[in-house]
Structures are given as C-alpha cells and as structure tokens.
Amino acid sequence: MAPQDRQEVAELGRIAVHSASQAVAQMLRNAIISGTLKPGERLVELKLAAKMGVGQPTLREALKELEYEGFVKKIPQRGTYVTKLDKEDYCKVLTVRIALEGRAVGLATRNMTPDAESEIKALVDEMGRATAKADLAEFHEMDVAFHRKIWDLAGNEFLTRALEAITFPLFAFALLNLGPELMNHRQAAVRQHEGILAGIRSHDPAGAYLAFVTHTVRYWNETYHLDLKQDEILMPFSIPAPPVP
Numbered sequence: 556m557a558p559q560d561r562q563e564v565a566e567l568g569r570i571a572v573h574s575a576s577q578a579v580a581q582m583l584r585n586a587i588i589s590g591t592l593k594p595g596e597r598l599v600e601l602k603l604a605a606k607m608g609v610g611q612p613t614l615r616e617a618l619k620e621l622e623y624e625g626f627v628k629k630i631p632q633r634g635t636y637v638t639k640l641d642k643e644d645y646c647k648v649l650t651v652r653i654a655l656e657g658r659a660v661g662l663a664t665r666n667m668t669p670d671a672e673s674e675i676k677a678l679v680d681e682m683g684r685a686t687a688k689a690d691l692a693e694f695h696e697m698d699v700a701f702h703r704k705i706w707d708l709a710g711n712e713f714l715t716r717a718l719e720a721i722t723f724p725l726f727a728f729a730l731l732n733l734g735p736e737l738m739n740h741r742q743a744a745v746r747q748h749e750g751i752l753a754g755i756r757s758h759d760p761a762g763a764y765l766a767f768v769t770h771t772v773r774y775w776n777e778t779y780h781l782d783l784k785q786d787e788i789l790m791p792f793s794i795p796a797p798p799v800p
Contacts, residue, residue: 576616579609583617587626587637588692594639598627625724638724645725646781652721653771653788655714656702660751660767661760663708672756675704679748686741694741699726701748705755729779740778747774765789 586592604614618635621627629635640648678701685694702722706715747770754766772785 574616575609575613576620579607579613579617580620582607583621584624584626585692587621588695592637594637596637598635598637600635623720623723625720625726640724642779642781645775645779646783648721648725649771649775649781649783650788652718652725653768653783655718655721656705656771657764657767657788659706659709659711659714659718660755661764662710662714663705664755664758664760664763666708666710667755667758671704671708672752675701675752675755678704679745679752682741682748683745686745694744695726698744698748699723702726705751743774743778747771 583592583598592598598618600611600614600618604611607614618627618629622629622635625638627635628638678697681697682694682701685691685697702718703715706718709715750770751767754763754770757763757766768785768788772783772788775781776783
C-alpha cells in the first residue's frame, strides 16, 4: 500500500454497523428494563416476530444475544422467558460474583493509570446524571461500562468471561425489583460505585478488594433486604489445621 493510501485509510473513521438482530435485541432489552416485558413472561417467537415486523431467524439471533446477557432464559421443550430472579437467586449469584469481581478489583489496582481513573470517574458521574433524569436504560449502560472497565484493567480475559456470564443477569434485573423507591436506591448505587473507585485509587490490592466487598455487601443487603455475610465471602471456608505428625 502506498504511503498516500495508508494516510487516507488512517483518516477514515470507524463505521458503526448495527444488524437487524442487534436492533431487535436493543428494543427487547429496553422493553425488559422499562418493565414492558415482565420477569417470567414467556416470549412466543411467532407472535413477537410478527409484532416487531421481523423474521423469526432475526428474532432468534436477537434472543441468543439477550440470553448470553442474562435478560432471557431458554428452557428446553418449554420456550424462552424473561429472566426472573428471587432473593435466593440473588444471594447465590452474589456470593460467586463478589468473590470473583473482588479478585478483578485487586488486579485492576496494579494497572490503574490517570487516564483509566478519569474514565471510571466519568462513568460514575454519568450514573449520577442518569439517576437525576430517572433514565434506567442509561444508568444500566453506565453501570455495565463501569464494571467492564475494571475487568479490562484486571487483564484476565477468563475472569472477564466468567463475570459477564454471572453478573449481567444481576445488573439487568436489579433495576426491576425496587418499586417506588427506585431512584433513592440508584443514588445509593452511585455512592457504592464511588466507594469502589476510592478503593481502586489506593493502588493497594488488598485494600481495594476489601473496599469492594464492604460496599457491595452493604448495598445489596440494605437495598434488597438480603442477608449476605461479609465474613463468609472474605473467608468462605474454615480450614482445619493439619494433624501434627
């Protein structure tokens, strides 16, 4: 490639391409977040495709994306349903999620740069603005971006994949089960993320891990009336001393 050609290519911007299935997935995602589609509601492909004016293959592709993100659950021989979590589910997911993401937070402190810190701080600020506007979809987007940035800084793609699978359903449906006090709880969520950021800024892996666990356990217990035990998450097993020979 000639130098002039390389320069012309370098000056070109990226093109955002959204397929039909991605557009359908976004419409369904918004409908779930807004409560138009209810937790536990069955999604009948034929009726839904006709209502949205798309083919069933396009709809199925969109549903696969939403299933990966945790918004819907496909049950063999029964159909596809909007995901529904109860308190027991929350506790099970959080016990695993906090342990894994605490590890990611600790690793992220080692790779924190001024630019990364500014980016994470900007995401927290956007969460606050979304709360002020009562914009659930935007809040969810900024929340996911905040945690994704931490996972990226951790530098372990296998840890990221595990957290994506575990955490996305939690993020999505945490928005739908708060009732009339929703925005007060969103403000508490902003404070929670500010506490996590303060821990990462310390550049102390152990301190950042503890800050993440403390703020996260407190938020979920107070907001969703759970009974997560911080001590059990920090030290989940009591390991007996080996016998003396």
